[in-house]
Amino acid sequence: MSERTDSTRSGTENDAGAHSPSARLQSLFEGHRLTPTQRRIAHCMVRRAAEVPFLSSVELAELAGVSQPSVTRFAVALGFDGYPALRKHLRETAPSEPATGALANEYQQAVEAEIANLRHLAELLADPEPVERAGRLLAASPTLLVLGLRAAASQAFGFAYFAAKVHPDVRLLDEGGTMLADRIDAAVRAGATTLLCFALPRHPREVVDALAYAKEAGLTVVTVADSAFAPVARHSDLLLPAAVGTGLAFDTACSPMLLGRVLLEAMCDGLPQAQARLEEFDVRAAERGLFVE
Incomplete structure (x- = not known):
């Protein structure tokens, strides 16, 4: 297997990882030269992978700490006509609604989030x-x-x-x-x-x-x-x-x-x-x- 030198691709290409929302997002961003603001949006989307298909551009902008036009430009940079087209693509590739069964408290939620991070790491290590x-x-x-x-x-x-x-x-x-x-x-x-x-x-x-x-x-x-x-x-x-x-x-x-x-x-x-x-x-x-x- 050939060695990879692109730092944004290393450790993200594997069949198992392609099935997780965060890994699908990583693959969507690969091959694009992103500005620092766009990398910030991408990072936010990966961290909120399960929620992103259901967020408006304004909501995503608030989560990422950027302007709403920056989100629109980000979607265009990825090859979409605008953010609605990007969100439609994300919904089609991950059609299920985000889980609604909230855990009892924030401490349990933090543990579950870490378990999800570990699962994602296991997928990358495939x-x-x-x-x-x-x-x-x-x-x-x-x-x-x-x-x-x-x-x-x-x-x-x-x-x-x-x-x-x-x-x-x-x-x-x-x-x-x-x-x-x-x-x-x-x-x-x-x-x-x-x-x-x-x-x-x-x-x-x-x-x-x-x-x-x-x-x-x-x-x-x-x-x-x-x-x-x-x-x-x-x-x-x-x-x-x-x-x-x-x-x-x-x-x-x-x-x-x-x-x-x-x-x-x-x-x-x-x-x-x-x-x-x-x-x-x-x-x-x-x-x-x-x-x-």
Whole structure:
């Protein structure tokens, strides 16, 4: 299977995923050059995939935080005569009404939304090639940079913590500032060829700038983001989408976390010494009495 380089297509093309509303929307947007405002509308539609066929252009504009004419221009950019034609197409491809059986409270709804995000991730992983390609890139980098700022810092830390058990040189970038570029330069001098980025909303400008700098430095950028239309997409060689939950005051990120663990597995497959290093760690941990179990 040939490798994909279009960051808006990677990880979205598979037969199973084509059956979910969000995956159908992703495929509808593929191949179109969208403006930042149009990407915002697309991102909103993916997150509200079950509702979109029943929303007016005014309602969609309010949800996306854009103007109603922007929604009309977005529909035309996709090849439709206007928003009514786009909505008609969406209703024909997903004719069922949105579910009306509301759960008891917002906490249950947030859990159900995360379950839906995980199901969508499972559908995307029906085609393992993008993740396997990412794993090869991570494993082949003598020094591996892992970037995640603000909301994504915990995802980056978790990946780097486990990756360091099998990869010889993992360098975590979880704090911004003027030294970020210096640390990228130092990693490149040490032989780094790949940077893994976790990018979650709200997207810090520093992350976008850091990825642009990493690309200029010659690094291949693999990104886990909440959407294929995230601001980091244009600086990513391979983007793997994993939606976040938005039902609570602060976003939930079960899918990005799980995708990070999947990437760890794929990376281990490309590291011949991974199992030996894990076994060595277990022996030393027992000798030092690190764990109580």
